[in-house]
Amino acid sequence: MKRQLKANLPLLISGCIIGILIVVSLYLLRPPAPEPGIDLVNIPFYQLPFGPDENGAERPFWPSRLQTDNGRLVDPSKIQSAATCATCHQKEFDEWAPSLHAIAGRDTVYERAVEANENLHRDGIERARFCEGCHAPGEVLAGRTNRFKSVMPSDAETEGISCVMCHTATHADPLEGNGALTLAVNTGVDQLSNPMILAAPRDHARAFGAAKTNALIASADFCGGCHTENYDQSMSKATTRQHVQSTFVEWRDSWYAQNDITCQDCHMAPDPASYVRQIRDGDIRKPERYAHNFVGANYLMFDTSLGSNLTWLRGGILPGLTKEQNTRLIEKQGTATSALLRAAAGLALKGSHVTDNRLVFDIAVQNLGAGHNLPTGVIDQKYMWLEIVVSDADGSVIYHSGSFDTERGQTDPDAVIWREDFRDSAGNRIPDHLTFITAEITHLRKGVPPKGEDIVTYDVALSGDNTGPYQITARLWYRVATQEFIFNTLKTDLIVPPFELVSATFSLPADKKARP
Amino acid sequence: MFKKPVLLTAALASCLAISGNAFATDDAEIRGLENVKQFTLDHNERLISQAGLLENAVSAYADIIASHDGNYAAAWQAKGPVLAGQIQNIRTLWLEASNQYETIEGIVAGIPETAKYDLILDAGNPGTENEDIAQYDLTLPDGTVLSRPGNLFHGITEPLFWGMEESHIKLVADLNDDGKQAPGEMLFDANLGLGAAQALTHWAKKLHSDMSVWKPNRDDAFTSVVTMTPTVGDYFGEWKESQFITGEVGAFVAQSRLADVQGIMGGCKKMYFNAISPVVSADNPDLDSRIKSGFEELLSLVEDTYAREKSGEKFGIEEADALGNEAQDIADRIVAMILQAAAQNKVNIRG
Incomplete structure (x- = not known):
């Protein structure tokens, strides 16, 4: 036995070495993985009426300052819909679904205002990337804010500021605003099926919970990317920069910023009004958890006394919701909105x-x-x-x-x-x-x-x-x-x-x- | 193995087959292009007809004002309910005329020979702006000439008829007799209204005249379908919204548009099947087949929904929303696929 092993060992070792060499060679010679996302040239009839930037690079999302981390557009079929996320994250979905973030790109008042602006220019639809960059980032990043929509539609683009639009963020410029966010929607996501996510939850967490992203989306800087709005010649007739929305700077210069009380602390507290009253009473401890309601000040979009007119104003019912669920969640959020306003x-x-x-x-x-x-x-x-x-x-x-x-x-x-x-x-x-x-x-x-x-x-x-x-x-x-x-x-x-x-x-x- | 004559015969036969196929394609495409033109002219004629009705309605309104020597208060005092009814009618006719134009807007804007009409009718700026100026002057019945006043639909008549431009409101009046004077309840400047309505008819006819000598080509056919098909989604979207809106809130928007959808969609489908499908199927039969299925699916959805509505069926919010979204989604997919086909065939989409 020993002698047989000794006689065959060189052959065995040679076989192993050759096998390893083959595996290594195949690995080295494998075709490079395709760059995630879609190249601009592969979006037929995409209009770029505003020209390149000062370095000669194309600006596919201009005049919005929104960007993807690898500069490529997003394949709409690869954008995870919030309704899909709800399969596992039902609680977060139920919090987010009635919010203004969820209907940011579909509410009728917004839609009509955008149309009125679009009618002002022949390149009005492309100019409206300025609006849609914050209101419907999925649509802009997929290349559908365009006169000729050669990109297939998807549920995700109708969901306004959906899960992936925050949970892939890697950079924000709160002073520049106008959508100055960089999203890793091409590279920072997994494409795992639900069973695979269950089998490898850490991969999913790594994709959507990268440390850099988690830190950024917990900061006021992130909110400032959109809650700062300045008009200039790229989208308006302003010859000097006009400050239209200064929410971030108002906060930055306040007692709240000095005491590390962020946007998220109030607007994502489980009970925002109670939290605000807690702060008013001098207790500045952080909320025990952060909910995804983003309770704000627009009470009209939660006025259920409007009946079906409210459904019209809100642009219909979000994918993944029934009428009954929709009404129940809106009523709950309406109560929180009124309470926050009164505080x-x-x-x-x-x-x-x-x-x-x-x-x-x-x-x-x-x-x-x-x-x-x-x-x-x-x-x-x-x-x-x-x-x-x-x-x-x-x-x-x-x-x-x-x-x-x-x-x-x-x-x-x-x-x-x-x-x-x-x-x-x-x-x-x-x-x-x-x-x-x-x-x-x-x-x-x-x-x-x-x-x-x-x-x-x-x-x-x-x-x-x-x-x-x-x-x-x-x-x-x-x-x-x-x-x-x-x-x-x-x-x-x-x-x-x-x-x-x-x-x-x-x-x-x-x-x-x-x-x- | 094969003898030379056999090879030659086979080669000749295959050549004939190819060229025969090409001839058949060209022939089908030419017939299809004629359909494109006819469809556009039909809608242009409907625009002229609607603009004529609008002009008549504004003329009747102006007659009442004129019969009171231009005294709006006196006219309102004497003929209030009549004027209120006329304004409601004018708004309805305006919406119809505007919708007719929007159906062919993409084509008008996309054809170099007719692009100027898009600026005059719907999209142009007044002369005070630097770009995209509507190149015409508007002569009013009293002889006033407005130099380059902007486009007729959204720049002049819409804000005028709905009282959005304060300087053109002649009298605030309780049009719906509910004891209050909400926004839009007013008498507008009849002189400007009549002049603008006459201009709408005039320029719609001029458009038809230039459109009649237009010789559509393959680019035009693709442009037509990709600009018209999304309007189907818009119409269906309006229908969806009309199912939600109740009470006074939807006074000017709650109109069922399914009949329009069926007509326009039928036209788009015909244009695609006749003029474009031969081009697409030659290189990409799978894509052609998917586009055709899309049209069938959309038309079937529209016809079914329209039939249900005509039979008196009421749609719940959830169902209306789902149907509207489905129609929009199918229309969007059709357009995306046709644009992809256009790119593959190096077609120039204009507009």
């Missing part, structure tokens, strides 16, 4: 004096709970105003400012309003969010900064019949769209109701002192 603001009487024929008083509008300005975002549509009613000892109303006409959907034009205005090249106000012809942004009144206040002085004329004590009723209202915008873009009679953020009543004695 944001306060009103205080800062001073007053009564003379023979004048009542002068100062109302402070306070930002108590928002880590950014109040209101924030693109506030040409979202706006806030103060309603003041003063009555005398007889209960007669002697002054009323800031009323809301519920029949016409109009706010008192003389009210104190926090809003920005888009203006065209001739300086005229553009009421319906036409970004592509906007040349300048002006403010009626800038938003109230975090933990700050804006004091408004009222000077009310008194007649000889008016006697104190006087009562001041103050209401701070918020509305997500102007009536002109709704009518012009949707061509409907829908009246967008305002939301009362906070109200307060102050009594002023007949003498010169005021008492809140």
Whole structure:
């Protein structure tokens, strides 16, 4: 036996060496793995009306600053749909599904506003990459924001800011904004089937939970990639950079940033309103977990009293949801949205004096709970105003400012309003969010900064019949769209109701002192 | 093994077979291209017809204003309900005319000989802009000439008829008599309205005149189908939305468009089968087959849904949403495949 082994050993070793050499050779000679993603030249009829960058490189997603990590477009069939992720991550899906992120690219108000902008230019659809980069990144990255859509559609592109659009991020530029995010949607994903994910969960976690990505998406920088919006010549008529949305900078310069309270802490807390009140009470511990609801301020998109009109406004029902599930999740998120809005603001009487024929008083509008300005975002549509009613000892109303006409959907034009205005090249106000012809942004009144206040002085004329004590009723209202915008873009009679953020009543004695 | 005459005969026979096939393809394509042109002209004629109805409606409105010496308040006082009805009618006719144009918009914009009409009718800027200017002046009934005022559909008539442009609102009025004056409830400038409506008819006819001498080629055929087919998705999308919208909210959008979808889709299918399929199938029969299946599937979905609607069936939100999304998805897939075929055949898509 031993002798036989000894005799055959050289042959055996030779065989092993040859086998290893063959395996190594095959490995070395194997054809290189194809680069993930789609090359621009393989997307027929893709329009590039804005030309290359300063280095001569093509800019397929411009004027959005969105990019993929390897510079290639995405194969839409390879983008995982959120409905697929729900197979295992049902809880996260149920949190995300009613959110504004989920309907960012499909809600009817947004869609119509984009169409109105697209109609302003012959290359309007390509210019709308600016909008879609943040609202429908899957569509832009797949090359479907194009006059001629030669790329096949997929469920994932209708899902707005879906799971993979965050969980593949590798870089963000929150000061540049306009979608300045780099996503590893081509290289940072797995293509494992569900059984394979179960068999090798670590591969799946490595793909979607890379340390760099996890750190980035937990930061405010990541949110700033889209929640910073500047208009320039690449998408508007602005000749100098116009700051349209400064939410990130508002936060960065605030007490919240100094205390490491991030966007995610409030907007992804399981109960955002409770968390905001916790912060207001001085307890700045992080939430016990982060939910995927992204609760924000758009109460209209959760107003179930609108019935099927709400389904229309939200652009239908998301893939993976039934009507009943949809309604249940929206109702839940609507409750959280209202509670968060009510946790944001306060009103205080800062001073007053009564003379023979004048009542002068100062109302402070306070930002108590928002880590950014109040209101924030693109506030040409979202706006806030103060309603003041003063009555005398007889209960007669002697002054009323800031009323809301519920029949016409109009706010008192003389009210104190926090809003920005888009203006065209001739300086005229553009009421319906036409970004592509906007040349300048002006403010009626800038938003109230975090933990700050804006004091408004009222000077009310008194007649000889008016006697104190006087009562001041103050209401701070918020509305997500102007009536002109709704009518012009949707061509409907829908009246967008305002939301009362906070109200307060102050009594002023007949003498010169005021008492809140 | 083979004798020379046999080889020659075989070679000759194969040559004849190839050229015969090519002739057959060309012949089918030529017939198909004629269909493309006829389809476009048909829709252009419908546009002229709709624009004429719109012009008549605006003319009737202007007559009432004129009979009160241009005093809008007096006209409203005397003929309020009539004027309100006329404005509602004008808006409906405007939507119909606009939809007719949108059906052929891609072709009009894509053909160099007719591209200027797209700017005048639908997409051009006023002369104050630097690019894509609608090159025409608008003469109004009172003799005023507006120099390069912008496109007629979205630039002038839409904001005018819906009261979106404050400077053209002559009187705020309670059109629907509900005791309130919501946005859009107003009397518009009749002089501008009539001039613009007349111009719509005029330029729609001019378009038809130039379109009549157009000789479509293969590029035009592909362009036609890839620009028209997505409008089917849009129409079906409108139908889907019309199933959601209730109450006053959908006053101007809730219109069933399934009849339009069926007509346009039938036209697109015919154009593809006649003019494009011979080209695509020559090199890629599998792709051709998938495109044809797509058309069959979409038309079948439309016909079935339309038949159900006509029989009085009401659709639930979930089903309407699913049907609308399915139609959009099929239309998108068809277009993507035709564009891929166009690229394979080095076709130039214009527009």
